Amino acid sequence: MKVGQLMLFQNHPNLPQSDYDMYQNEVDIALMSEPLGLDSIWAVEHHFTDYTLSPDIPQFLAFIAGQTSRINVGTAAIILPWHKDPIRVATSIAMLDNLSKGRVLMGLGRGLAQIEYDGFGIDMAESRDRMNESAAMIIEALETGFMEGDGKYFKQERREIRPRPFKSFKDRTLIVSMSPDTAPHAAKLGGSIMTFAIGPWETRAKEIDIWRGHYEREQSQQAPPTSANLFVICDRDPKKAEDMAYKYMSDYWMSAMAHYEMTGDHFASKGGGAYDFYHESAKYAREAGDEAMGKGFTDLQIWGTPEQCLEKIKGVQDIIGAMDINCSFSFAGMPYDYAKSSLTLFAEEVVPHVQKWEAVGYKAA
Numbered sequence: 001m002k003v004g005q006l007m008l009f010q011n012h013p014n015l016p017q018s019d020y021d022m023y024q025n026e027v028d029i030a031l032m033s034e035p036l037g038l039d040s041i042w043a044v045e046h047h048f049t050d051y052t053l054s055p056d057i058p059q060f061l062a063f064i065a066g067q068t069s070r071i072n073v074g075t076a077a078i079i080l081p082w083h084k085d086p087i088r089v090a091t092s093i094a095m096l097d098n099l100s101k102g103r104v105l106m107g108l109g110r111g112l113a114q115i116e117y118d119g120f121g122i123d124m125a126e127s128r129d130r131m132n133e134s135a136a137m138i139i140e141a142l143e144t145g146f147m148e149g150d151g152k153y154f155k156q157e158r159r160e161i162r163p164r165p166f167k168s169f170k171d172r173t174l175i176v177s178m179s180p181d182t183a184p185h186a187a188k189l190g191g192s193i194m195t196f197a198i199g200p201w202e203t204r205a206k207e208i209d210i211w212r213g214h215y216e217r218e219q220s221q222q223a224p225p226t227s228a229n230l231f232v233i234c235d236r237d238p239k240k241a242e243d244m245a246y247k248y249m250s251d252y253w254m255s256a257m258a259h260y261e262m263t264g265d266h267f268a269s270k271g272g273g274a275y276d277f278y279h280e281s282a283k284y285a286r287e288a289g290d291e292a293m294g295k296g297f298t299d300l301q302i303w304g305t306p307e308q309c310l311e312k313i314k315g316v317q318d319i320i321g322a323m324d325i326n327c328s329f330s331f332a333g334m335p336y337d338y339a340k341s342s343l344t345l346f347a348e349e350v351v352p353h354v355q356k357w358e359a360v361g362y363k364a365a
Helices: 019-030 057-067 086-099 114-120 124-144 182-189 201-219 238-260 274-288 290-299 306-320 336-349
Strands: 003-007 040-043 072-075 104-109 146-150 155-160 173-176 192-196 226-234 302-304 323-328
Touching: 003 019, 019 336, 040 057, 040 104, 057 072, 057 086, 086 104, 086 124, 086 146, 086 155, 104 124, 114 124, 124 146, 124 182, 173 182, 182 192, 182 201, 192 201, 201 306, 226 238, 226 306, 226 336, 238 290, 238 302, 302 306, 306 323, 306 336
Parallel strands: 003 040, 003 323, 040 072, 072 104, 104 173, 173 192, 192 226, 226 302, 226 323
Antiparallel strands: 146 155
């Protein structure tokens, strides 16, 4: 199992600070990853609000790559419908991979926030088709060194990608999957799936199994591990860990609910598929209420003593099978000193164990 750190860049009201100060604090935590023995560092893409301030993932990862020598750098994820020129995404990834000497892990996603679609002037109902069309062009370009396309949304005369991609992304591509309809698309594109812990792991396991079946039919090989993105608090005091988890993980979830307007009724008009799934989820969220939703989200994450964290990670793996994990340690305005101590304890007493784990029935290449 590989273990990464996922950076969120939240400027949360729990800890008032300038965007500049937030970035300096977050970068300090990010740069702890390699010395502490983690395998990768990732960043999300978001725009326009305090929810997360991370509009240009490759730029951040290029900075990280320049400060490190071993650790992989990953996009979690580039939201393709917000990028109107797939060739710019492909060349950006190729350049980052050349600069980092082949350490890039490429996660691609579809996006969910109305405010971000509106900000880019893109119809959210077009997201699935834009995602699939753009992703296929980018993946092909990084494999062949050339991009061309004549689709509904993206037209591109044949052009060479420079700097040239110098090794395959076939085993370095991930597709964010948060709803059942994404699984077959991810498999067709040849990507592993990346998932966030926002619903019961048993439900997520069913979706992952669907993807594995499609992947093995489409790619004629064993499906790779999934990538599970988790929130983590690790403390020697179990009560302190519990208190911090129910405070800061719940507060994070409330910020996500607000950003994505998850209790709204706008998903019903967005073209079906995944948005039907979110429409039904919104109805449930309205009925359950904020407190119950925050608690439910927290209960899905990893928190406690090192021993409790190991037990919870094992529990998730037992349900969903072979996986890597990307852990967020800084979120919702948590004090930075506490986030650093949590990361350090987790890296020293949890990570070395889980890095040796393999899921039952999975054979690493």
